[in-house]
Amino acid sequence: MTPVRLRGRWTIEDRLARQVHEVAVEPPAGTRALTVELSYDRAAGVLDLGCAGPGGFRGWSGGARAAYTIAPGWATPGYLPGEIEPGVWRVLTGLYRVPLEGLAYEITVTPHAAPPPPPAPVDPPPPGPRPEPAAARRGLPGLDGMRWRAGELHAHTVHSDGALTVPGLAALARDQGLDFLAVTDHNTVSHHAELPGVSAATGVTLIPGQEVTTDLGHANAFGAVGWVDFREPADAWVRDVAARGGVLSVNHPLGADCAWRHPLAERPGVAEVWHSGWWDRTWGAPLSWAQAWRDDLVVVGGGDYHGPDGGHPPGAPATWVLSAAPGGSGDPGGEGVLDGVRAGRTAVSAGPGGPLLLRHGDEFLAVDADGLILWGPDRRQVIRGDRVAVPAAPGHHRLETTRNEVMALCT
Numbered sequence: 538m539t540p541v542r543l544r545g546r547w548t549i550e551d552r553l554a555r556q557v558h559e560v561a562v563e564p565p566a567g568t569r570a571l572t573v574e575l576s577y578d579r580a581a582g583v584l585d586l587g588c589a590g591p592g593g594f595r596g597w598s599g600g601a602r603a604a605y606t607i608a609p610g611w612a613t614p615g616y617l618p619g620e621i622e623p624g625v626w627r628v629l630t631g632l633y634r635v636p637l638e639g640l641a642y643e644i645t646v647t648p649h650a651a652p653p654p655p656p657a658p659v660d661p662p663p664p665g666p667r668p669e670p671a672a673a674r675r676g677l678p679g680l681d682g683m684r685w686r687a688g689e690l691h692a693h694t695v696h697s698d699g700a701l702t703v704p705g706l707a708a709l710a711r712d713q714g715l716d717f718l719a720v721t722d723h724n725t726v727s728h729h730a731e732l733p734g735v736s737a738a739t740g741v742t743l744i745p746g747q748e749v750t751t752d753l754g755h756a757n758a759f760g761a762v763g764w765v766d767f768r769e770p771a772d773a774w775v776r777d778v779a780a781r782g783g784v785l786s787v788n789h790p791l792g793a794d795c796a797w798r799h800p801l802a803e804r805p806g807v808a809e810v811w812h813s814g815w816w817d818r819t820w821g822a823p824l825s826w827a828q829a830w831r832d833d834l835v836v837v838g839g840g841d842y843h844g845p846d847g848g849h850p851p852g853a854p855a856t857w858v859l860s861a862a863p864g865g866s867g868d869p870g871g872e873g874v875l876d877g878v879r880a881g882r883t884a885v886s887a888g889p890g891g892p893l894l895l896r897h898g899d900e901f902l903a904v905d906a907d908g909l910i911l912w913g914p915d916r917r918q919v920i921r922g923d924r925v926a927v928p929a930a931p932g933h934h935r936l937e938t939t940r941n942e943v944m945a946l947c948t
Contacts, residue, residue, distance in 0.1 A: 538565060538648040543628075547584070548639045552632040556752055557768050559589070559627040562646045568621045570608035570649040573628055575642065582640040585631025587724070588616060591624035594764050597724040599750070600633060601698040608652035614696040615725045621648075633752065661704030667740045671714035671855070671889035675905075680898055683861045683882075686874065687889045688717030689851040691748070691757060691788065691809065691839030697722035700844025703731040707739040710851045714889050717858075717874045718851060721746035721757050726764045733869065742862075744871030748788065749774055754797035755788040756805070757839070759878075761870050771799035784875050786837060789814060790826050804831050807878060811838040811854045811885045811946055813847075818943040827933065835878060836933065836948050838885035857884040857895065885946040894936050894945040900926045901934065901947070909936040909944055 543560055551558060564571060575586050587597035588605065595607055596616025605613035612618040628644050668674075671687040679685075693699030694706050701709065703720060710718040718741050722728050725747065732743040747758045749767045756774060758765045760783030765774050778785040786807040790797040792814055810827045827834055838854035841847075859882035862873020877883065886893045893904040894911070903911065903925045911918040911927070913934040918927065920936070936945040 538568065538650055540645050540647040543644040543646070544642070546639045546641045547630070547632050547635050549635050549637055552635040555768075556633075557585075557587075557629055557631050559629060560644055561625050561627055562644075563625050564621060564623075564646070564648045566623065567650055568648040570606060570652040571621055571626070572604065572606045572647040572649065572653075574604040574645040574647075575628075575630070576603065576645075577640055577642040581636055583634040584640065584642060585629075585633050587629030587631070589627045589629055591622045591626065594766070595619075596727060597629065597697075599631065599697060599723050606653065608649070608655070610652065611655035612727065614694070615722070615727050617727055659702050659705075661702065661708070661735075661738070665708070665712070667711060668714050670716050671852075672716065672857075674714060675890075675893075677895070677904070678897070678902075680859060683859045683877075685857050685895065686716035686742075686860050687852065687855045687857050688715050688719070688742070688874065689840050689842065690719045690744075690746075690759070690786070690837050690856050691721055691812075692718060692842040692851050693722055693748075694720060694728055696720075696725055696728040697748075698843060700846070703728055703743075704735050704738070706842070706851070707735045707741050707743060711739045711741050713850050713852045715741060715852050715855070717742035717744060717868075717871055719744040719746040719757065719759055719871070721748040721759075723748050723750045724767045729761075736869075742868045742871045742874060744874060750795075751799075752795075753799045754790070755792075755795055757786045757788055757809070759784040759786065760872070760875055772802050775801065775803055775805055784878055787830075788812070788839060789841070790830075791822055806831065806833060807835045807837060809839040810834075810836040811943075813840045813842075813849055813853060819941050821941075824933075824935070824943070833881070834933075834948075835881045835883055836885060836946050837878065837883055838946075853888045855886050855889045855891070857886065857893065858882060859895075859897075881948045883948045887944060892936055892944045894934060894947040896929055896934075896947050897926075899929055901929050902926050903936065903945075906936050906945070909938060911935075912937055
């Protein structure tokens with residue numbers, strides 16, 4: 538079948554009008570697969586790439602890829618496999634960076650009469666022994682049939698701009714002693730189909746997620762809620778995720794050019810106050826933002842793991858959740874973990890082995906925190922000892938060093 542080439546020029550006015558534009562194409566009858574390639578001057582700007590079929594969303598790869606293929610039995614990571622429906626398809630083009638003089642582009646759409654063979658499969662890493670989870674290794678007590686679990690709530694794979702496959706990422710989380718891992722690829726849910734099998738193989742609870750990504754801020758949608766349309770206003774994300782039974786968390790709200798700037802009628806009750814980009818934790822702005830956002834904010838952490846080049850493993854920072862679920866593959870989809878987040882039973886530490894502050898019933902439990910200072914709205918106290926319980930008090934609390942470096946947070 539003959540390729541179709543679509544050429545044009547995006548202007549700065551196009552970018553200001555809306556972030557994502559559509560280029561329509563109608564594959565000829567008998568098309569069994571589609572390959573789409575996007576070319577432009579990458580030194581001059583940045584364009585993102587995605588796809589919608591006649592039946593709706595079929596994938597997104599942002600700026601991570603210049604081409605994708607969709608076939609009945611397989612698709613490029615970030616895209617949903619399936620039949621090529623007859624009718625008008627739309628190449629989604631995100632105008633991330635467009636210069637004043639505009640940015641010329643060419644889109645080549647190649648229809649296939651027979652599906653091309655899939656790429657060679659990537660072998661998952663060897664299972665290896667399951668290390669003792671961090672919570673068990675540290676001897677954290679249970680409470681009312683629940684126990685503490687450590688995990689990572691923000692990580693990426695090859696389904697968007699990450700370096701690892703889902704099995705590779707889960708194995709790395711397992712090796713860090715994490716109990717749970719949310720896989721939150723940008724603006725796609727193509728990774729969700731892999732999660733149950735990989736969870737069973739690694740013993741790590743894998744939570745389906747999507748990082749809803751725009752140029753005015755990012756948010757993680759957790760749970761089996763399906764695809765969240767990032768082109769809609771942020772208020773629609775809040776409504777849709779709540780209606781579908783999920784949890785929405787504002788990501789890295791002070792994160793440079795991806796800081797949160799969306800107007801909202803209703804502010805989500807969960808936020809990634811501690812992001813891996815908070816490398817100077819004497820900087821008080823994240824705590825100030827959290828205090829101003831809402832009084833009952835549930836604080837979580839996010840490593841935003843993309844690959845080994847990031848300089849930190851999954852779980853840095855680590856989010857701790859007091860959960861009633863058994864963990865591992867016994868908590869399908871991480872609903873037990875998400876219930877704990879909804880209830881505000883969370884804490885954040887620099888890593889699975891770092892100093893820890895837990896709101897444990899009517900007490901604060903400070904673990905491996907000797908010499909740190911417990912700070913709260915009405916509390917200033919030096920912790921003396923490696924495992925100290927003190928009466929709890931309302932409000933967010935934290936552990937700091939004598940030079941005001943934050944070491945642990947507690948909802």
